[in-house]
Amino acid sequence: MTEHSYPNTQMRKKGILFFLMKARATKPGETYGVPGQGDTLWLSLASIVGIIFVWWLVTAMGWVKPLFLPSPQAVLAKFIQVWNEGFTNTPFIEHVGISAARVFGAFLLACAVGIPLGIAMGMSPFIRGVFDPPLEFYRPIPPLAYLPLMIIWFGIGETSKVLLIFLSVLAPVALGARSGVKSAAIEQIHAAYSFGASRWQVMAQVILPSALPEILTAMRIGIGFGWTTLVAAEMVAATKGLGYMVLTASQFLQTSTVIMGIIVIAIIAYAFDMLMRFVERRIVPWKGRM
Amino acid sequence: MGLNIKQASVIYPTADGRPPVEALRKIDLDIVNDDFVVALGASGCGKSTLLSLIAGFLSPSSGEILLDGSKVQGPGADRAVVFQKHALMPWLNVLDNVAFGLKLQGIGEAKRYEIARGFIKLLGLSDFETSRVYQLSGGMQQRVGIARALTCDPKVLLMDEPLGALDALTREKAQELILNIWHTTNKSVFFITHSVEEALFMGTKLVVMSPRPGRIAHRFDLPFSRQFLSGAPAREVKASREFIELREEVLKIIFSDEEAAA
Numbered sequence: 001m002t003e004h005s006y007p008n009t010q011m012r013k014k015g016i017l018f019f020l021m022k023a024r025a026t027k028p029g030e031t032y033g034v035p036g037q038g039d040t041l042w043l044s045l046a047s048i049v050g051i052i053f054v055w056w057l058v059t060a061m062g063w064v065k066p067l068f069l070p071s072p073q074a075v076l077a078k079f080i081q082v083w084n085e086g087f088t089n090t091p092f093i094e095h096v097g098i099s100a101a102r103v104f105g106a107f108l109l110a111c112a113v114g115i116p117l118g119i120a121m122g123m124s125p126f127i128r129g130v131f132d133p134p135l136e137f138y139r140p141i142p143p144l145a146y147l148p149l150m151i152i153w154f155g156i157g158e159t160s161k162v163l164l165i166f167l168s169v170l171a172p173v174a175l176g177a178r179s180g181v182k183s184a185a186i187e188q189i190h191a192a193y194s195f196g197a198s199r200w201q202v203m204a205q206v207i208l209p210s211a212l213p214e215i216l217t218a219m220r221i222g223i224g225f226g227w228t229t230l231v232a233a234e235m236v237a238a239t240k241g242l243g244y245m246v247l248t249a250s251q252f253l254q255t256s257t258v259i260m261g262i263i264v265i266a267i268i269a270y271a272f273d274m275l276m277r278f279v280e281r282r283i284v285p286w287k288g289r290m
Numbered sequence: 291m292g293l294n295i296k297q298a299s300v301i302y303p304t305a306d307g308r309p310p311v312e313a314l315r316k317i318d319l320d321i322v323n324d325d326f327v328v329a330l331g332a333s334g335c336g337k338s339t340l341l342s343l344i345a346g347f348l349s350p351s352s353g354e355i356l357l358d359g360s361k362v363q364g365p366g367a368d369r370a371v372v373f374q375k376h377a378l379m380p381w382l383n384v385l386d387n388v389a390f391g392l393k394l395q396g397i398g399e400a401k402r403y404e405i406a407r408g409f410i411k412l413l414g415l416s417d418f419e420t421s422r423v424y425q426l427s428g429g430m431q432q433r434v435g436i437a438r439a440l441t442c443d444p445k446v447l448l449m450d451e452p453l454g455a456l457d458a459l460t461r462e463k464a465q466e467l468i469l470n471i472w473h474t475t476n477k478s479v480f481f482i483t484h485s486v487e488e489a490l491f492m493g494t495k496l497v498v499m500s501p502r503p504g505r506i507a508h509r510f511d512l513p514f515s516r517q518f519l520s521g522a523p524a525r526e527v528k529a530s531r532e533f534i535e536l537r538e539e540v541l542k543i544i545f546s547d548e549e550a551a552a
Binding site: 185187188190192193194195196197201205206209212284285286289 | 345346347364365366367369370371373374375376377378379380381390391393394395422424438442448
């Protein structure tokens with residue numbers, strides 16, 4: 001057989017595009033063809049360093065004015081200054097503390113309500129029928145849209161702030177728990193019944209443990225929504241908190257404080273997500289393996 | 291006494307005006323003493339429906355299922371089930387999985403671990419008590435499932451294609467293991483399989499089922515498991531002229547049923 005017989009094959013074996021698209025044989029210990037396989041730690045670090053470098057470059061070269069984008073050094077200096085002297089006469093750690101208390105308080109409350117509610121919705125068509133419409137109705141509405149209602153109903157105090165965050169966390173947690181109820185294999189449920197289990201035992205000893213991986217994932221998603229809503233919650237009548245700090249600084253065009261606040265929120269949220277992943281590995285090590 | 295199925299039929303109603311599906315028609319079957327009853331048949335012949343009936347997951351449209359003379363009303367530990375897969379609890383280790391049924395019955399920890407350890411030993415899993423079940427091979431997971439079913443001392447052990455997901459070599463070893471355990475424990479067994487060779491080797495009674503409507507088309511009494519248990523090597527039993535002739539006969543029945551139905 002000459003290349004005349006297979007012109008296409010010969011054609012396809014050339015060119016940089018072919019080289020990039022070609023699946024290479026794996027090294028021992030890896031599986032051929034698994035999508036997205038491989039460690040990304042070094043690439044992620046390089047990505048962070050790259051972003052900071054570009055940031056530094058455009059400010060150091062004077063391409064962007066500090067009003068629009070202060071340099072990384074300026075943001076770091078601002079952080080140290082606020083850390084030492086506080087912001088609007090309140091120590092920095094108090095801003096962090098009050099925001100964390102609002103987000104985690106609302107998060108815990110949302111878990112305490114949302115997880116049992118979601119499980120009940122998964123287990124009972126009655127509860128699902130009753131709670132599905134209100135949950136699905138408010139879920140896609142941006143918290144900023146119902147913030148005025150919260151304020152009219154619950155005032156400008158702590159209640160409306162926590163409630164706003166609570167509502168943004170509640171829906172994803174409840175829906176996650178609800179779909180988690182369906183995780184148990186019918187064989188697991190039948191096995192339990194065939195040993196004479198009661199409905200209650202099946203729920204407590206088969207359905208709940210099976211739902212745990214999905215509930216934990218829903219909690220991770222939920223706390224993300226909580227941080228997203230923080231700034232909105234601290235828009236009205238707050239005198240403390242990271243969201244308040246960012247908003248106030250923006251009104252005085254203190255861009256370095258704005259960026260610093262954003263980074264602090266991101267770091268706290270990321271650290272908590274790492275903690276949740278650690279918890280996940282500890283209490284649901286079987287996730288995705290059975 | 292034992293398990294008696296009398297004229298049991300199952301009819302599934304269908305939506306949008308199509309005629310109802312007759313999954314099982316007038317099944318008569320006794321599983322008593324140390325019977326090892328194997329149900330064999332193509333997909334859709336109602337084997338699994340029959341097992342659901344016995345297990346109590348499903349109630350018959352007509353007829354009845356009696357266990358020691360009283361009517362089966364729902365699932366219960368006197369009819370423990372071994373499933374093909376996905377039936378273990380990955381959040382529990384091997385010991386707790388085996389003891390799971392006893393725990394559901396409210397038996398205290400010391401007592402249930404003692405019973406569980408006995409069956410773990412019987413199934414050759416003693417070195418894996420604290421292992422996570424998802425770290426075990428498919429064959430070992432099935433042994434955990436069998437040990438778990440045995441802990442509750444069922445009157446009838448129901449096995450729903452327990453070896454269907456195993457590779458050929460593991461499967462043959464598991465067949466021998468199950469026969470030995472059946473011999474040791476003296477239980478009645480109801481066993482579902484797709485494999486003609488497995489059915490012939492393991493059963494004392496064979497029922498060949500036919501689809502549409504699901505029914506028992508043929509019954510055979512089998513000597514082969516007894517031959518194995520009285521010392522004949524498994525491969526020798528399976529290679530004997532008697533075994534091969536019966537295998538071909540049963541295969542012929544199944545294929546002609548398929549053609550008749552098609």
